[in-house]
Amino acid sequence: FSNSYELLIELKNKNLLENKPKYWWPNFGTFEVVVGAVLTQNTRWENVEKALNQWKMENENWRVEDIASLDPVFLAEIIKPAGFYNQKSKRLIALSRNILRDFGDFESFKENVDREWLLAQKGIGFETADSILCYACGREIMVVDAYTRRLLKKHGYEFESYDEMREWCERGVEENWDKLDSIYENSLNLCFARFHGKIVEFMKK
């Protein structure tokens, strides 16, 4: 493939997202995505799901108001399966408090947060920030990760930085948006959410 549009087309016909949530990340658009994005650092997704489900055994769902006022030792115990649980517990509580302090509630955070605010939060780097923007806030931004880097390297593409790789993935799709729009029968929204999901599922196979 000579650009990311051609890569997307090659992946499109492999049915990589069948029996997956519509936008790939479970509970897309909710605070649970924010928690999962922090928990998935340096561990396997299966461990994140275990941690997320531990909380949901006792609670309806993950709410920013609950986590903001939680005892860090108590939360660490719940998220233990995800690893680095003391550090991740402290960071999730601080992040939740800052969301309430700076935005008032999760809905307003979804609408108004930007990449700079996220990157200023302790323990949030490019991949975590972009996962939150894309899958919690529904922004058209491409998450790139070790899977993406490995796939592109295999096809001769190497990048100086995270952002250079992200821009390569976004540019090829944006330059061919009209072609994609007709292929997807004009239902082309959040295509980067699905594009990243296809890459992860392809590389895991």
Ligand SMILES: Cn1cnc2c(N)nc[n+](C)c21
């Ligand atoms: C949501 N999500 C984030 N990272 C993932 C992964 N590695 N594998 C599968 N899923 C669904 C994931």
